[in-house]
Amino acid sequence: MSEHVLVAGSGIAGLGAALALGGTRRVTLVDRDSAAPGGDAEDAFAHWERRGATQLRHSHVFLGRLTTLIQERYPDLLKDLTEAGARVFTFEDGLPPPLRDGYSASPGDEDLSILFSRRTTLELVMRRYVLRQHNVTFLNDAGVRGLSIDGTRVLGLKVERDGTTQDMLADVIVDATGRNTSFPDWLREAGFSISEEERPAGILYFTRHYKLKDGAEEPVRDGTPGAGDLGYIKFGVFPADNRHFSITLAVPEIETELRMAVMKPEVFDAICDAIPGCARWIDRDRAGPASQVFAMGNLKSTWRRFDPRLEGFFAIGDAAVRTNPLYGRGCSAGIVHAHILREVLDSVQNPLARAAKFEIDTRKALRPFYDSMVRQDKQAIRRAANERDPHYKPSFRARAIKSLVEDAIGPATRGDIGTLRAFSRAFHMIDDPNEWWKKPGTVARLLGFWATPERIKRERGFYPPKFGPERAEMLERLQLRSSR
């Protein structure tokens, strides 16, 4: 008889587990939240209550790693997604203007497509797709309250539904309860060790959704950046399904005045109006708001390592590895993680050997992304503090790094297709983010761009237009006072 897998949580990683395991095993997903409402993507966006996944209505981008996985393994799911209004935005679609004319496709470019979709649409469609598999069952409005454990073996979950708690047993227990998982506490109480690394993301997230007006189109992709970092604020435009898009403003935690003010829709829009890459999207003739401003804090990066003695238990997705949302990696990581679990369960039978292999394979697949993200977050937190200091004088090293990013890497990714491919493969979680620049020829090309006079780079369109106003100018526009 095939194994029964009991998954706590039916968010992205839980759905990934159902996709990965549903073909070969019996899978039961238990979630505290209610099932998706009937109806279409608009109904899900308007009405789906998800207190267990409060990030649901924040901007989500789905990177090449996830898009390719769906495209290759679940082509019918991709068909369902596009029928529901989601769009595949290819590498070619996103080329910067200087690279468009001479472009010819190269093997691997197909891995660099983004899926444009609201998170509610993706979850709704994945859920319906998974439900069509006869051996996958969902149990909603069912909160997991604890574990049944015998010695070192996890036997099941204590599940509360309609006021009563029952033990649900299975061969394999999976924690996919996301960023606020209680499993580490329950396991510690039972005598197991769970090690936890935690790093601050240093930002708060503010998102507002918009919809294109009848007859209006998305702005032409003329090279104006739809995402960028002004130091005191990061911005991103997220095209989505069914003429929707959202904008996220990520404000450093230390920017107290700004982060208090940005919650007000009129201030949010005024900030967007001051940033050319956002302003063109929310031009009042083009689009109108489709939501309030959603805020989210407590953004941390977390890496958990579970006791190697644990048998029959695995944590996937945010419950094991949680990342700063700014990098758009969480959903790709969660679904990749679920597929790692499938490979481990297929190839190894001994429970302790399974736990050991799962740990090694997880580390190999996800740790490089975690490490590079934590390093970049540290730099961003430092930069945000410097932005507030009128007397700040950057060191020689800081100036050299800034120049490397702005005068070499930036122009090379706009002017050289090889560099753009190498960079994009890391961005989309396909290649190691610490290694992309080490590809043959990339260093030489980067140095070549660095050495090219700025005037020539500018003439050739290798510099993006200015992202937006300096901090003091923005605060003045918004009539905010800086505390420093």
Ligand SMILES: Cc1cc2nc3c(=O)[nH]c(=O)nc-3n(C[C@H](O)[C@H](O)[C@H](O)COP(=O)(O)OP(=O)(O)OC[C@H]3O[C@@H](n4cnc5c(N)ncnc54)[C@H](O)[C@@H]3O)c2cc1C
């Ligand atoms: C603001 C923000 C923006 C983000 N943007 C992006 C992005 O652009 N791209 C991207 O790839 N990722 C993004 N992420 C990350 C992404 O949302 C997560 O990585 C992803 O949802 C993780 O999936 P998960 O299944 O592990 O957790 P979740 O999707 O959070 O699902 C957890 C599930 O467990 C259920 N649950 C929780 N506790 C219990 C319990 N006790 N009993 C039963 N059920 C329970 C919840 O109801 C929920 O359904 C973002 C995250 C945040 C916070």
